Amino acid sequence: DAKTTQPPSMDCAEGRAANLPCNHSTISGNEYVYWYRQIHSQGPQYIIHGLKNNETNEMASLIITEDRKSSTLILPHATLRDTAVYYCIVEQAGSARQLTFGSGTQLTVLP
């Protein structure tokens, strides 16, 4: 069973920041938070991951709360191409090759 809770859907205006929340209240100390997204009928795409600290890469930023019970994925300037299902996944490092996907959040970027 997925260890995360995400809203089923969100809308965001093009050019604005998209902030996608994820609740993982039962996360263990050795579990990472991973974010993947899946554009319709394509294979999932890795976005970012983190353990304790906030992380940023060319695609997004990941903000993890101090108690690690929740996190937020931030797409700083959403475009129409960011419309996708976003999956927040919590796994131990040793299980990162057998991910447990939940239902994710359908993000729709509106023109």
Added chain:
Amino acid sequence: KAGVTQTPRYLIKTRGQQVTLSCSPISGHRSVSWYQQTPGQGLQFLFEYFSETQRNKGNFPGRFSGRQFSNSRSEMNVSTLELGDSALYLCASSSRQGGTDTQYFGPGTRLTVL
């Protein structure tokens, strides 16, 4: 680097037949994982191969099997196909970064069982 490739992209079979799907990982990646995606069950892990050995297996019947070759290419086989096996089959290869593995998925093979 070329991404993960999967062949064929689309496949139509009938019940009772068997099917073999192929996956070529990103060059240098030695781990290949397979997933099944259906509208009802979502994305589910099938199995993972590393250096020609199956390391992990999901909760699927024995009709689902796989193998990996010395060049890291992988195949999965489904025997005695059932209607419920209609799905998008995804493979992913992994690389180690930031203390853990990240998976890179292929475009998938869309299997339709009639």
